[in-house]
Amino acid sequence: MAEKRPQRQPSMSCGTAINYKIIRSDRRTLAIEITKALEVLVRAPKRATDEEIRLAVEKHAAWIEKNLEVRKQRNEARTAYELTDSEIGELTALAKKVIPPKVEHYARLMGVKPASVKITSAQSRFGSCSGKNGLCFSYILMRFPEEAIDYVVVHELAHIKHHNHSKSFYTLVGKYMPDYKAREKLLKQFFT
Numbered sequence: 001m002a003e004k005r006p007q008r009q010p011s012m013s014c015g016t017a018i019n020y021k022i023i024r025s026d027r028r029t030l031a032i033e034i035t036k037a038l039e040v041l042v043r044a045p046k047r048a049t050d051e052e053i054r055l056a057v058e059k060h061a062a063w064i065e066k067n068l069e070v071r072k073q074r075n076e077a078r079t080a081y082e083l084t085d086s087e088i089g090e091l092t093a094l095a096k097k098v099i100p101p102k103v104e105h106y107a108r109l110m111g112v113k114p115a116s117v118k119i120t121s122a123q124s125r126f127g128s129c130s131g132k133n134g135l136c137f138s139y140i141l142m143r144f145p146e147e148a149i150d151y152v153v154v155h156e157l158a159h160i161k162h163h164n165h166s167k168s169f170y171t172l173v174g175k176y177m178p179d180y181k182a183r184e185k186l187l188k189q190f191f192t
């Protein structure tokens, strides 16, 4: 089953717009989260109206701003502590050389075709696959062993067939990479 497309709506608090995504589901209460990617996520019951959600976001605006800042500082600290600008530049150049051939290799093997392949400076995730099958990979992958990089490539390519983390998704990953769990562990040590 495809995931519901979250809606984005701006809200105002003291003149600053808060962008947030709404995910409606079979839940009874409303919850606001800040993701690692610095997104404000509102988990709401199906019956909640947009207006109710907007009011809740406004009511918690101070909490949201504060936690966005905390999360942002944490992300920056991690980057600043570990890498200089020139190191980031080198890793990005390296990623642009290393990753596309890997994508090509595994895409052929798996019989899938990504719409595009980009290298990003994402700190909060290693890779992503858009709804239109555009793949993105973070330069940060270049700090990981090759087994881990290959796993992210196969993982994102598998999302072209399954845009979720269902059992079928992992069955597909496992078909082309039977030891994917061990490889996944190499990555998890970094993002805790």
Ligand SMILES: [Zn+2]
Binding pocket: 155, 159, 164, 165
């Ligand atoms: Zn995934």
